[in-house]
Amino acid sequence: MNKTIERLAPYIFGLIALGGWQGLVWALGVPPYVLPGPIAIAQAYLDGHAVLNQALLSTLSVTFVALGAATVLGVALAVAMAASPLFRAAIQPWAVILQVTPIVAIAPFIIIWVNQPFLALVVCAVIVAFFPILSNTAAGLASTPPELRDLFRLNGATRWQTLTLLSLPAALPSFLTGLRISGTLALVGAVVAEFVAGSGGFASGLAYRIIEASYRLEIPRMFAALVLLGLSGIVIYAALGWLETALLRRRDGA
Amino acid sequence: MFSLRSVAKTYPNATVALEGITADIAPGEFVALLGPSGCGKSTLLRLLAGLEAPSAGEIEWEHRPGPGDIGFVFQDATLLPWASAEENVYLPLRLRGVERAAAAPRVAAALSQVGLGEFAKAKPRGLSGGMKMRVSIARALVSDPMLLLMDEPFAALDEFTRHKLQDDLHALWRRSGKTVVFVTHSIYEAAYLANRILVLSPRPGRIAADLRPSIPEGTHRRTSAAYTDLVAEITGTFQRVMPGHE
Numbered sequence: 001m002n003k004t005i006e007r008l009a010p011y012i013f014g015l016i017a018l019g020g021w022q023g024l025v026w027a028l029g030v031p032p033y034v035l036p037g038p039i040a041i042a043q044a045y046l047d048g049h050a051v052l053n054q055a056l057l058s059t060l061s062v063t064f065v066a067l068g069a070a071t072v073l074g075v076a077l078a079v080a081m082a083a084s085p086l087f088r089a090a091i092q093p094w095a096v097i098l099q100v101t102p103i104v105a106i107a108p109f110i111i112i113w114v115n116q117p118f119l120a121l122v123v124c125a126v127i128v129a130f131f132p133i134l135s136n137t138a139a140g141l142a143s144t145p146p147e148l149r150d151l152f153r154l155n156g157a158t159r160w161q162t163l164t165l166l167s168l169p170a171a172l173p174s175f176l177t178g179l180r181i182s183g184t185l186a187l188v189g190a191v192v193a194e195f196v197a198g199s200g201g202f203a204s205g206l207a208y209r210i211i212e213a214s215y216r217l218e219i220p221r222m223f224a225a226l227v228l229l230g231l232s233g234i235v236i237y238a239a240l241g242w243l244e245t246a247l248l249r250r251r252d253g254a
Numbered sequence: 255m256f257s258l259r260s261v262a263k264t265y266p267n268a269t270v271a272l273e274g275i276t277a278d279i280a281p282g283e284f285v286a287l288l289g290p291s292g293c294g295k296s297t298l299l300r301l302l303a304g305l306e307a308p309s310a311g312e313i314e315w316e317h318r319p320g321p322g323d324i325g326f327v328f329q330d331a332t333l334l335p336w337a338s339a340e341e342n343v344y345l346p347l348r349l350r351g352v353e354r355a356a357a358a359p360r361v362a363a364a365l366s367q368v369g370l371g372e373f374a375k376a377k378p379r380g381l382s383g384g385m386k387m388r389v390s391i392a393r394a395l396v397s398d399p400m401l402l403l404m405d406e407p408f409a410a411l412d413e414f415t416r417h418k419l420q421d422d423l424h425a426l427w428r429r430s431g432k433t434v435v436f437v438t439h440s441i442y443e444a445a446y447l448a449n450r451i452l453v454l455s456p457r458p459g460r461i462a463a464d465l466r467p468s469i470p471e472g473t474h475r476r477t478s479a480a481y482t483d484l485v486a487e488i489t490g491t492f493q494r495v496m497p498g499h500e
């Protein structure tokens with residue numbers, strides 16, 4: 001009983017908040033170009049759903065392609081860093097610098113240098129997204145118990161065997177944690193890149209639709225695009241979280 | 255089986271772990287390396303396994319061990335948590351390129367040797383501490399090693415489980431005639447299990463006493479006078495070599 005209420009709590013709270021919001025907008029007669037109510041936002045979505053869904057698809061393709069590339073890049077770098085201390089020493093500070101430099105500052109350069117629009121967005125999103133995968137996978141690779149490494153050595157294991165049968169499986173939980181963080185970051189990166197590129201005029205994603213709607217003072221439509229972005233973020237985070245528990249339970253379950 | 259000749263180990267950080275260790279170990283002996291924490295027991299075991307090289311002296315082998323000739327059991331079971339009991343036991347053979355099908359009977363035999371024949375498919379998460387240690391022992395036995403090295407394998411177990419595993423290990427050793435080097439800081443455990451006890455002094459570890467007890471076999475080993483006398487004798491040895499004891 002208590003558990004059910006706890007599970008439903010966020011939805012109930014959301015409904016109450018939406019209701020309150022709509023009520024306030026009605027009661028105070030707030031004009032929609034200042035603050036639209038949920039109903040106006042839903043209406044704006046229904047009116048423009050073809051364009052907005054198209055934009056969502058575009059943003060999500062950038063996000064997922066970037067997440068895939070970030071996974072490959074992050075894992076490959078983590079493995080190389082674990083294999084070679086020299087490589088780690090050479091790469092690590094640069095990875096950190098790339099991580100701490102705000103993507104809004106880097107994005108204009110990338111959009112100039114990479115003249116294929118989709119690719120430029122993907123590159124920006126990868127830069128934002130790859131770091132948690134890299135650092136979590138690296139931490140996971142480093143966390144293999146030394147006794148197990150000894151056991152592999154005693155049995156004459158090759159480096160490849162140690163990597164595939166020990167280090168990588170041992171790093172899977174940390175990798176999945178990194179992947180979940182990176183999933184939402186890829187979306188953030190895609191949106192930021194779209195904002196920067198938007199003024200360059202070749203984007204078609206949700207961020208671009210938000211800018212476009214703001215120029216036209218279509219405030220409800222701005223909100224509708226924003227809601228789609230928020231929902232995408234939640235769904236990505238939840239799906240990767242579900243993947244994490246499902247995979248690990250299946251693998252380590254008794 | 256092997257001889258230690260003035261073996262010493264100084265770690266790169268200048269810690270002198272072992273000094274002047276000299277002993278001859280015969281095939282089939284159950285050797286307990288007994289000493290306080292930090293006296294270099296694990297270091298000596300790692301030297302025997304070839305995981306570290308001595309900084310002085312040498313280890314002479316009758317037959318130099320290759321991969322699979324040494325079974326190592328660590329203090330923690332250190333199983334792969336994602337692999338079933340039989341996958342864990344198969345691991346050493348797999349690393350040496352033995353096909354799964356060819357290994358299956360040996361894996362099954364090793365598991366039933368430690369009494370876990372029915373738990374082949376269980377994942378470590380579903381096993382108790384004692385059962386995990388049994389899997390770990392099966393993993394060390396599966397390559398039929400000539401030498402079994404064990405580093406305080408039962409130290410983390412509760413008393414009842416520990417007694418049971420000690421009994422089973424003792425029986426296994428009597429049955430198989432394997433050479434075992436067993437590290438422990440428990441006088442009782444060394445006295446109960448071994449027919450050769452090397453008492454190490456505090457760091458740097460040296461051999462303070464070399465005992466060859468023989469407690470009669472039988473169900474009352476743990477309560478026999480020979481056993482309690484041996485415990486008293488080892489305790490006396492420690493009082494002589496430990497600083498701060500009079």
Ligand SMILES: Nc1ncnc2c1ncn2[C@@H]1O[C@H](COP(=O)(O)OP(=O)(O)O)[C@@H](O)[C@H]1O
Pocket residue numbers: 265266267269270271289290291292293294295296297298457
């Ligand atoms: N890799 C290492 N580097 C430096 N010192 C070490 C290392 N391994 C062990 N030691 C030190 O050597 C001494 C003996 O350690 P160890 O063989 O683990 O003792 P024991 O197993 O008897 O408790 C300890 O003082 C320990 O801190």
Ligand SMILES: [Mg+2]
Pocket residue numbers: 295296297405
């Ligand atoms: Mg030790």
